[in-house]
Amino acid sequence: MSWQERYASKLTTAVQALRCVESGSRVYIHPGCAEPEVLAEALIERAPFVRDVEIVHLLTLGKAPYVQPEMAGHFRHNAMFIGANVREAVNSGRADYTPIYLSEVEGLFESGQMPLDVALIQVSPPDAHGFCSFGVGVDTTMTAARCARHVIAQVNDQMPRTYGDSFLHVDQIDAVVEVSRPLCELPREPITDLHRAIARNVASLIDDGATLQLGIGGIPDAVLLELENHKDLGIHTEMLSDNVIPLIESGVINGHRKTLHPRKAVLSFVLGTKPLFDFVHHNPIFEFHPVAYTNNPFIIAQNERMVAVNSTLQVDLTGQVCSDSIGTYLYSGFGGQVDFIRGARHSKGGKPIIAMPSTAKNGTISRIVPILSPGSGVVASRGSIHYVVTEFGIAYLHGKSIRERAEALIQIAHPKFRDELYAYCEKTNWLRRPARTDFSVAHQEAGPQPLDTVPAGPTQE
Numbered sequence: 414m415s416w417q418e419r420y421a422s423k424l425t426t427a428v429q430a431l432r433c434v435e436s437g438s439r440v441y442i443h444p445g446c447a448e449p450e451v452l453a454e455a456l457i458e459r460a461p462f463v464r465d466v467e468i469v470h471l472l473t474l475g476k477a478p479y480v481q482p483e484m485a486g487h488f489r490h491n492a493m494f495i496g497a498n499v500r501e502a503v504n505s506g507r508a509d510y511t512p513i514y515l516s517e518v519e520g521l522f523e524s525g526q527m528p529l530d531v532a533l534i535q536v537s538p539p540d541a542h543g544f545c546s547f548g549v550g551v552d553t554t555m556t557a558a559r560c561a562r563h564v565i566a567q568v569n570d571q572m573p574r575t576y577g578d579s580f581l582h583v584d585q586i587d588a589v590v591e592v593s594r595p596l597c598e599l600p601r602e603p604i605t606d607l608h609r610a611i612a613r614n615v616a617s618l619i620d621d622g623a624t625l626q627l628g629i630g631g632i633p634d635a636v637l638l639e640l641e642n643h644k645d646l647g648i649h650t651e652m653l654s655d656n657v658i659p660l661i662e663s664g665v666i667n668g669h670r671k672t673l674h675p676r677k678a679v680l681s682f683v684l685g686t687k688p689l690f691d692f693v694h695h696n697p698i699f700e701f702h703p704v705a706y707t708n709n710p711f712i713i714a715q716n717e718r719m720v721a722v723n724s725t726l727q728v729d730l731t732g733q734v735c736s737d738s739i740g741t742y743l744y745s746g747f748g749g750q751v752d753f754i755r756g757a758r759h760s761k762g763g764k765p766i767i768a769m770p771s772t773a774k775n776g777t778i779s780r781i782v783p784i785l786s787p788g789s790g791v792v793a794s795r796g797s798i799h800y801v802v803t804e805f806g807i808a809y810l811h812g813k814s815i816r817e818r819a820e821a822l823i824q825i826a827h828p829k830f831r832d833e834l835y836a837y838c839e840k841t842n843w844l845r846r847p848a849r850t851d852f853s854v855a856h857q858e859a860g861p862q863p864l865d866t867v868p869a870g871p872t873q874e
């Protein structure tokens with residue numbers, strides 16, 4: 414039988430295909446823009462027939478109907494990265510959150526610690542040789558498909574074909590549900606003046622010839638806009654957004670000086686909109702790999718001049734970084750933040766950067782705090798943080814004492830919160846407030862400015 418005949422024999426409907434989901438099964442869903450929405454939504458029709466089904470995935474963008482209160486007892490979601498669609502369910506106790514480094518998720522499937530019964534994936538139609546492409550997301554899904562007992566594929570002719578380690582043969586699929594529909598999109602965030610001010614400070618740390626990782630959120634996106642005059646940049650990242658397109662088209666990103674996979678933009682998934690999906694389609698610049706590869710710190714470190722830019726929610730005065738929760742409120746996840754901090758700090762000339770606005774909630778609270786809010790989880794420890802950047806400048810923490818860290822972080826906090834940060838340091842005997850300054854007046858007069866005292870921070874040449 415030819416592969417075409419074998420493929421045809423697997424064609425079915427979503428409802429039919431999902432009959433393999435049984436009580437007690439664990440079901441994996443392809444995340445991000447690759448989410449197989451038809452399959453995810455059809456799970457609901459399976460609900461009356463099953464109990465205690467665990468649904469596991471990273472950030473998805475669809476409706477996630479299985480977390481609705483009426484699904485309790487039938488389905489329970491386990492989030493390895495919390496998106497907006499499941500945040501309320503996680504924080505109301507109807508779903509779980511598993512904190513994990515992105516580079517280690519696939520190990521759970523492979524080792525049998527988290528065996529998968531069913532993988533719901535979305536791929537492109539097969540090529541002449543019977544290979545489907547994972548398209549916009551190889552992420553953890555190629556491994557999930559290799560490990561799951563049943564693989565159900567939503568085959569979508571609107572899924573781009575992408576290159577790299579990003580293919581699955583039709584023989585590795587158990588059931589095929591064909592669709593033709595637009596992919597989920599993550600619309601571009603409006604880039605504010607604040608984001609651009611922070612991004613300018615970040616861009617000042619990026620040298621020509623650097624290889625970049627850009628994490629999730631408004632700031633990493635804004636950084637790309639500040640790089641148009643740079644030269645010979647490269648990409649090694651888990652994710653990319655729409656803003657990368659003009660830099661590749663103009664030749665600013667060309668990968669010429671990359672020391673690993675020169676000329677290639679190495680990534681695992683894209684989070685963006687249709688123009689980005691069209692841009693990666695049959696584009697030989699891009700090389701997609703599983704995150705176990707892109708996010709392996711030992712692989713990342715082989716890129717010289719590796720610059721990792723990630724964002725966070727709260728930083729304490731010793732440099733502890735909380736990125737996945739706001740106090741006890743579980744907000745997002747680890748993603749690849751720590752993987753890339755580790756990789757960049759072991760890269761020759763590398764720079765791990767945490768960038769954030771100095772305040773949150775319309776300027777009413779400081780993100781630089783004396784003590785993390787009760788319940789906050791430390792995602793990146795104070796031993797691993799090198800650069801922290803806000804709109805007020807750059808603090809270099811690596812190898813610095815608690816006193817020096819507190820001083821450097823107060824200098825990049827919003828001026829209206831500096832007094833209270835100093836007051837805390839006086840209580841702990843870390844340092845004394847300088848006599849001269851009324852910070853809030855200084856700020857009103859000068860506006861946000863990058864510090865001219867920014868320590869360059871030694872790089873490992």
Ligand code: COA
Binds near residue numbers: 737745746749750778
């Ligand atoms: N206290 C209270 N609320 C806070 C806060 C704090 N310290 N910090 C942020 N918030 C609020 C913001 O006001 C905002 O609320 P709003 O939506 O009502 O305006 C919300 O939390 C999101 O904050 P923001 O900084 O705008 O988020 P972002 O979209 O820029 O993303 C992270 C920032 C930290 C959530 C995101 O980068 C992340 O999840 N990082 C961890 C994982 C990671 O970096 N992975 C690498 C790539 S996968």
